[in-house]
Amino acid sequence: MKLLPLVFILLLLFNVGVDYYIYRRIILRWMSRFSIRMIFWGSSILLQLGFLFMSIIIKSNFDGRHSWAVMWFLFIYFTVYMPRIGYFIVSLFDYLPLLFKRKKNWIGSIIGGILGMYVFGAMLWGAFYDRTHPIVHEVVINSEKLPASFDGYKIVQFSDTHLENYGRDTAFISRFVDEINALQPDLILFTGDLVNRRASELPRFMPVLSRLKAHDGVWSVLGNHDYGDYVRWPNPLDKVKNLESLKEGQRSMGWNLLNNQSVYLRRGNDSIALIGVENWSKPPFPRYGDLHKAYPDLEDEYFKILMTHDPTHWQAEVLPETNIDLTLSGHTHAMQIKQHLGQWKYSPAGMKYPEWGGLYEKENRYLYVNEGTGYVLLPIRIGTQPDITFITLKSVK
Secondary structure, eight states: OOHHHHHHHHHHHHHHHHHHHHIIIIIHHHOOOHHHHHHHHHHHHHHHHHHHHHHHHHHSOOOSTTHHHHHHHHHHHHHHHHHHHHHHHHHGGGGGGGGGTOOOOSHHHHHHHHHHHHHHHHHHHHHHTGGGOOEEEEEEEEESSSOGGGTTEEEEEEOOOOGGGGTTOOHHHHHHHHHHHHTOOSEEEEOSOOSSSOGGGSGGGHHHHTTOOOTTOEEEOOOGGGGOTTSOOSSHHHHHHHHHHHHHHHHHTTEEEOSSEEEEEEETTEEEEEEEOOOOOOTTSOOOOOHHHHOSOTTSSSOEEEEOSOTHHIIIIIHHHOOOSEEEEOOOGGGGBOEEETTEEEOGGGGTOSSOSEEEEETTEEEEEOOOSSOSSSSOOBSOOOEEEEEEEEEOO
16 A cells, blocks of 8 residues: 555544544533534544545646645644644543542643644634735845945845645735835845746736836746646646746746846946855755856855755755855745744744744854745645745945
8 A cells, every 4th residue: 555545544544533532532421412413423524524535636646726625625624633633632641540540630631622722723823814914024134245335235035925825816915015015125036936836827926926026126046846846747848848838927027037047236336146046955855956057156255145945955055165145045934833932933844944934144144044925735824924034235344
C-alpha cells in the first residue's frame, strides 16, 4: 500500500476512535437526548465520508477544478477534529490515578475542553479575520555601504500570493494592492509563488496586480510553485508553455522578472545592485537558481539586494560565498500558524527553517523572510496575517 492512502486511512480510523471516546465520555454522560446523539453521529459520519471522498479526489489525477471546494471542506473537517483531538489527548491524563488504584479525576477533561474551545476559536479567527487582514511590518536596514543618495530609500516586499486559492474573487488582492501603493514605495519586490500550480490562475488578477506602482518599478522572482511542478502535464511541452505564459503575464502587468539576472538602481551618480535568482531550494523542492550567473562579482563594493524565494539559500550560499547586504525571501508562510508575545515568537515552520519569518542579521548582513500573502491546503492564517514588508534603507557614515 502506498504511503498517502495509508495515511488517509489511519487518520480516518483515528478520528472515528476519537469520536467514540468523546461519545462515551461526554455525550452519553451529559447529553442524554436522542436527537443530540443522532446529530453527533450523523455529522461525524458525514465528515468521515466527505474526508474519504476528498482523499480519493486528491489521489486521482486532480486537475484543480475543485480545489476551492476541497480546501474549504478540509478546513471544516480539521476545525471539527483538531479541537476533539486536543481534548482527547489531554483528557487521557484523567486516567493516570487508576495506575495507583485511585479514583479517576476530571482535571484533564476540563483542561482539554478549554484547549478544544481555544483551538476551535483560533481556526475560525485564522480563516475569517487573520487571513483577510494584511499587516505592514516596518523594517529599517542600516548600512555603511549604502550611498548617501539612497538614504531613506523605501522598498515594499510581498510574497506567496498563491492566486488559485482565491478562486475568482479579486477583492482581497485589490485591497492588498491599494495598501502597498498607499506606502508610496520607491521599489516593489515580489519574492515568488505568484500562482499555486498553473499560469492560468493569473489572468483574472492581472488588471489588479498591474496597478502596483513604484518609482523604480515592480521586480519579481519565481518560487517553487511557479514552475508547474505540481501538475501532471500530458506532455513536457505543456509545462514549458505554462511557464512561458506565466512570464509573459508578468511582463504584461509591467513587472520585471529577474531570472538569474541583476540590474543597477541609480540615484544621480550612485548605484545599488538588485539581484534575482530563480528558485533555489533543498530537496524535495526544485533548484533552478544560479547566483553566480545572476551577479558574477559577488564580493564587489556595491550595496546589494538579493531576491531569492527560499530562505535556506541565505545560510547555504549567500552568507559563505558573497557579501550581499540584504536578502529577501518568502516560501515558509510561517506554516500559516504563529504565536508571538513581545519579542518572542514561535511557528512550527521553525522545525524545518532556521529563518522562517521576520528579520535576521549576521555581521551586518540581513535576511528578511516575508510570511506571505496567501495560503495553501487550508484557508487559514493563524497569528500570521498577510505580510506587507515596508523596508527603509539608512546610510550610516
